Amino acid sequence: xxxxxxxxxxxxxxxxxxxxxxxxxxxxxxxxxxxxxxxxxxxxxxxxxxxxxxxxxxxxxxxxxxxxxxxxxxxxxxxxxxxxxxxxxxxxxxxxxxxxxxxxxxxxxxxxxx
Amino acid sequence: xxxxxxxxxxxxxxxxxxxxxxxxxxxxxxxxxxxxxxxxxxxxxxxxxxxxxxxxxxxxxxxxxxxxxxxxxxxxxxxxxxxxxxxxxxxxxxxxxxxxxxxxxxxxxxxxxxxx
Numbered sequence: 196x197x198x199x200x201x202x203x204x205x206x207x208x209x210x211x212x213x214x215x216x217x218x219x220x221x222x223x224x225x226x227x228x229x230x231x232x233x234x235x236x237x238x239x240x241x242x243x244x245x246x247x248x249x250x251x252x253x254x255x256x257x258x259x260x261x262x263x264x265x266x267x268x269x270x271x272x273x274x275x276x277x278x279x280x281x282x283x284x285x286x287x288x289x290x291x292x293x294x295x296x297x298x299x300x301x302x303x304x305x306x307x308x309x
Numbered sequence: 310x311x312x313x314x315x316x317x318x319x320x321x322x323x324x325x326x327x328x329x330x331x332x333x334x335x336x337x338x339x340x341x342x343x344x345x346x347x348x349x350x351x352x353x354x355x356x357x358x359x360x361x362x363x364x365x366x367x368x369x370x371x372x373x374x375x376x377x378x379x380x381x382x383x384x385x386x387x388x389x390x391x392x393x394x395x396x397x398x399x400x401x402x403x404x405x406x407x408x409x410x411x412x413x414x415x416x417x418x419x420x421x422x423x424x425x
Contacts, residue, residue, distance in 0.1 A: 229414070238315070238402055238416040239353075285352065289414075295406055296343065297414055299353045 197221055197290045199300035207306045210278055216271040216303045218286030227289040228269040229297070230260055232282050239285065245269060256280070281307045311337050311407050315417025322393055322424055330388045330420045332403035338383035339405035344376075347400040347419075359386055393424045 202217040220226060227246050231239040243254025250262040260271045269286060286300040312335045322328050332342060340361050345353040359365040359380035367373050375397075377389040386405075390397055401420045407413030 231416075236400070236419065236421060238418040239404075240416075241414075295341070296355060296358060297404065298355065302352045304350075 197226065197288050197298050199286050199288050199298055201284075201286050201300035201303050203303050204301065205304045205306065207308060208276055210307055210309050211275050213274050214272065214276050214280075214305065216284050216286075216305065218269045218271065218300055220267050220269065220286075220288045225290070228260075228262060229287040229289070230254065230258070230269075230271050231285045231287060233285065233302075234282050242271070242284075276305070276307045278307050278309060280305060311405075311413060311415045313339070313403060313405050313415050313417045315403055315420060317420060318418060319421040320423070322422070324394055324424055325392055327389055327391045328393055328422060330390075330401055330403075330422075332386050332388075332405070332417045334384045334405050334415075337405075337407055339386065339407070340383060341406040342380055342386035343404040343406070343414075344378060344386075344388050345402045345404065347402060349400075353402060356388075390422065393422070395424045398422055398424045 198221045200219045208214045229244045230242040232242050233239050242258050243252045245252050245262045253259045258273050260269055262269050284303045287297045289297050314333045316331050342359045344356045346356050347353045355368050356371045357365045357367040357378050359378045361380050361383050365378035380386040403417040404414050
């Protein structure tokens with residue numbers, strides 16, 4: 196079965212600093228990878244997704260992620276964060292063999308401080 | 310495009326009663342809907358997968374008789390929490406896989422259920 200591990204449960208960072216949120220997934224023949232953001236008491240918003248092709252994926256709000264097949268990683272990065280980026284971030288994987296279910300990592304709480 | 314409307318956004322019910330949560334796809338046909346449960350400060354746990362016109366597939370450990378899922382049309386899926394108890398209090402979120410788009414998932418805004 197597919198699984199996702201987010202290596203950091205909490206990431207505190209100062210405003211305008213760069214940030215990286217780490218995500219590793221269990222290997223499979225073919226996977227689709229996603230990053231979502233969740234604000235308190237709200238649903239999930241898609242930041243970006245990797246399906247195939249270029250390993251560097253650009254998303255909304257200045258976020259990007261790099262798919263690394265050899266390291267089974269899909270880390271999320273932003274060169275300069277804002278206070279408004281404070282939220283919970285989830286990495287997720289979808290696998291054909293499981294009927295396209297989205298399996299989520301544990302989540303990383305990004306806290307941006309002034 | 311690909312919007313899922315989830316209602317209610319929050320609900321308080323008495324222990325022993327049943328609560329229905331609705332998810333409607335507004336501008337597309339949702340052949341597959343996923344239902345998740347999320348506890349505070351935790352991740353989303355997949356409860357079940359429903360396909361239009363067929364029985365839902367429940368994840369291991371999820372009580373089928375307690376969490377009734379109906380997906381009678383391509384635009385509506387419902388989750389009914391039957392005989393709710395305080396331990397059922399949680400945040401429930403639906404997600405639809407956009408038809409003919411394997412990689413497209415859209416989420417409802419979630420329902421905060423509190424059982425008193």
